[in-house]
Amino acid sequence: MRKALIVGIDYYDHLELLTGCVNDAFAVRAAVERNSDGTLNFALPVVLAGTSTEQPVLKRDLKEAVRKLFADDSDIALFYFAGHGYIEDTGGFLCAGDSETGDDGLALSELMQMANRSRARNKVIILDSCHSGAAGNSTMTTGLAEISEGVTILTASTADQESYETPDGSAGIFTSLFVDALNGAAANLVGDITPGSVYAHIDQSLGPWAQRPVFKTNVKTFVSLRKTEPPIALADLQALITHFPSPDSKFQLDPSFEPERSSGEQDDTPIPPPDPAHTAVFAVLQRYVKVNLVRPVDAPHMWHAAMQSKSCELTVLGQHYWALVEKGLI
Incomplete structure (x- = not known):
């Protein structure tokens, strides 16, 4: 059983509106739902898309959806988020559509607590938001990550950096590379696309002077996020x-x-x-x-x-x- 929760929030009641996050969410869903040969990969990915006042993503709904994602013993539970991120001295947050100050969003510490305690064999967290590199960081010790076995985190930027959209605002730079990786740019010679190969593709593509992706993992072996046509039989x-x-x-x-x-x-x-x-x-x-x-x-x-x-x-x-x-x- 492979489960995916995909969140993209453009509309905010109180924070600056975004333009490419919902596009990102649907692009990620299209990439992960099926393998390149059409076989099912993630069954019926849940998408929370915040596009307007009529369709906001509230914090309570976001938190409950994350809780359900990590609630059982699935083979892989994948969480993707595109939207505003916020950080202060108490930690980082993912801003829901009803966030007013940023620190009233879903705390990264809560997200990590649910992932770390999950019985799912593989927990993969992909965050395209400002300051998302704080995910998994210890609240007590600087420079120390605290993630349970089976958890992998890939973020668009470090804890100190912003996450940028493409010049036309239609997509996030990080997510564009992430989708390219899923569509085959990060495949190995047997067609498997792993979190490690995705990070390597994004890391090389962004270069040393752009926003820096962050990769944290505690696994014995990488899980395949998607299967694509191998370059050799x-x-x-x-x-x-x-x-x-x-x-x-x-x-x-x-x-x-x-x-x-x-x-x-x-x-x-x-x-x-x-x-x-x-x-x-x-x-x-x-x-x-x-x-x-x-x-x-x-x-x-x-x-x-x-x-x-x-x-x-x-x-x-x-x-x-x-x-x-x-x-x-x-």
Whole structure:
């Protein structure tokens, strides 16, 4: 059972109105509800969208929805929030639509208490709000995070920073990158998108001078947030140990592996014709090259390696996946 509560608040009775948070919420729902092959990922994500005076997100409703999210022993309980955030010396807050001063919103300490006590096996908290990096921080000890096993926090900014929207105000910068990551930008070679890979994508995309995302986790293994089309077929990936008997072995090539011939070749040069069995293997090797698992040795491209009877070898990433396949982990 995979549960998701997605909150986006644009309308505030007393605070400055926002413009992109509801868009963000629905973009996140669209990304997490199903995997890329159409199979169900998170069943019926609950969306609280604060768009107007007729549809405000009240604190009591927000708190009750969070309580229900973390109430049972689901496989994963995912909470996403986009809206105003507030911080003071007593801690941080997520501002509901009826917040007047900020410190009357949902306290991050309350959110963390519900998540830390939850029986859900994985609790993932994604916050696109100002000062959201305070989530999980100890109220007693500076620089110390207090999160239970199975909890992961990913926030748009540090406790001291604001969280910004795109120039046209239609979406949050952080959430735009988060959705891109879920749609495949953060997928590994088997198509899994984990909180760690999402953070790596956002961290690299924002750069050192922009708002800084914060990642805190206490897990033994990452859960997959979404499954997308892998960049290489599983059968090809599992064949690594067939083509390379050891992680440091080299695969010897010759012109019979390459199906294409250059028009500039001399007709009197003895070159063996393409071998269908060899060209089929060579196609797999080239797919490895595209995902940085294999590289040609002493040649700029695989074509040159084959035509010059050189070899190819596993990259460091290739050796990593070779080990995973060899251990039966893929």
